[in-house]
Amino acid sequence: MTDQTDARLIPSFVEQSARQRVEGMLDPGSMRELLSPFDRMTSPWLEQQGVVPQFDDGVVVAKGTLNAHPVVVAAIEGSFQGGSLGEVAGAKIAGILELALEACQLGTPTAAILVLESGGVRLQEANLGLAAIAEIQSAIVALRQHQPVIGLITGPVGCFGGMSITAGLCSYLLMTREGRLGLNGPLVIEQEAGVGEYDSRDRPFIWSLTGGEQRYATGLVDAFMGQSLSQVRAAVLDCLQQGVxxxxxxxxxxxxxATLGQVDTEHQIDATRARAILTQEQPS
Amino acid sequence: MDTLLFLRPARAVPLNRTLVGYVGSGDLEVMIDRTDGHQAEIHIRTSTQGSEARWQQLIERMEVDHPLPAMRMDIHDFAATPGVIRLRIEQALELALDNRGNTHD
Incomplete structure (x- = not known):
């Protein structure tokens, strides 16, 4: 028997697989996965390049209900190819968003929940990945007029590249302390700017600039939530109730x-100054 | 990447469709699906090249402990060690043969 009151025994959302996250989010018994792994819709491009594919191409999409409200959920599996999006993975997310939009237009208000765990475009499928992310973005912009599109960045991978732009389009964006959000990943910035400017191995420094706590403090996300399934679910329900x-x-x-235009790039920026600039307050 | 196929004689028994694991570094996914035939078809895609003899031995050693059911088993291996591979296959077989049913039906 597990003791539900012991915090150490409550499974962390951050440690769960994409499919477990979707199952946990939806009302028990309501999950209907579309294009499940048994449909064997794998990437046609990875094998040609000698990369082992995954049966769901790293994305789980499902219809279901959340507290009886119809929703669609798409969750990216960060463990497979860094959560990168190629043709199939991207089309699954765009497709489920378009299904929700159709349902809204036919009179069943259907919200969307996106569990974003992604390094961005899958480089082996570059142009198709880019096109898929563009489709996801236009589907979000269309759907968010009808129902909330709620983005979650819980970690451990974080949300980067084209998917960080996608995150910015969501009606609501929620993060945990473990999550990170940035256009370029730490290694890319280090390669471009030099290790003196941005040391990708300095984890406290990286999280102080791109982690969930900082992103919430600078107003780039709407809520900073705990890591347990019940806390994540409660935060999503809260957004659902707020509506569009x-x-x-x-x-x-x-x-x-305009804010970014005023930044003095002569001096090395740190977490405190970034916070002051983005919130338009003087650093103490 | 190597693509391997092993065909083994097997007994026909009721099966649950099963999926365990994922294609992450040092891990693998194992999918078990039903088949009409009377053999175990084991389709393997592995990132470890030249590992055919190792897979052959692993399957032969597994058969000593567990007679294989007639099935189609697909393995996507991303450089898992033999210990991890064995655990994942046993996990998948346990779920596939569990007669209390399974959520993937």
Whole structure:
């Protein structure tokens, strides 16, 4: 018997596989996975390049209900190819979002939950991955007019590249302390800017700039949540109840650009200064 | 990447469709599906080249402890060690042969 009151025994959402995350999120018995692994829809491109494929191509998509509200869920498996998106994986996410949009137009309000755990475009399928991410983004922009599109970044991989732009389009974006959000991953920045500017092995430094706590403090995400399944589920339900927001984060792009335009790039930036710049407050 | 196929004589028994593991570093996914035939078809894609003899031995040693059911087994291996491979295959067989049923039906 497990003791539900002992925090050490409660499974962390961060440690779960994509399929376990979807199962846990939805009401018991309501999950209907589309294009399941048994449909064997693998990437046609990885094998040609000598890379072992995965039966679900690293993405789990399902329909179901969350507290009786119809939802679709797409979860990326960060362990497979760094959660990168190619033709099949990307089409699965775009397709499930388009299904939700169709359901909304036919009179069944259906929200979407995206568990983003991705390094971005899968380099072995570069152009097809880019096209798929563009399809995901236009599907989010269409669906968010009807129902909330809720993005979760819980870690351990984080959300980078084209999928970080996708995250910015969501109606609501939620993060845990373990999650990271950034356009370029730490190694890429180190290669471009030099180790003196950005040391990708300095984990406290990396998390202080791109981790969930910092992203929440700088207003780039809507909620900072705990790591257990019940905490994640409660945070998602909260967004679901708030409905379609009056203004989307991506509508305020002019103000964000103006803020960035004022940044003094002469001096090395740190977490405190980044926070001050993005919240327009003076550092203490 | 190597693609291997092993065909072994097997007994026909009721099976649950099963999937365990994932294609991450040092791990593998094992999928078991039903088949009409009377043999165990084991389809392997592995990132470890030149490992055919090792897989052959692993399957032969498994058969000593567990008579294989008639099935189609697919393995996607991403450089897992023999110990991990054996555990994953046993995990998949246990779920596939569990007569209390399985969620993947």
């Amino acid at each position: 927001p009056e203004q989307f984060r991506s509508d305020t792009i002019e103000a964000s650009l």
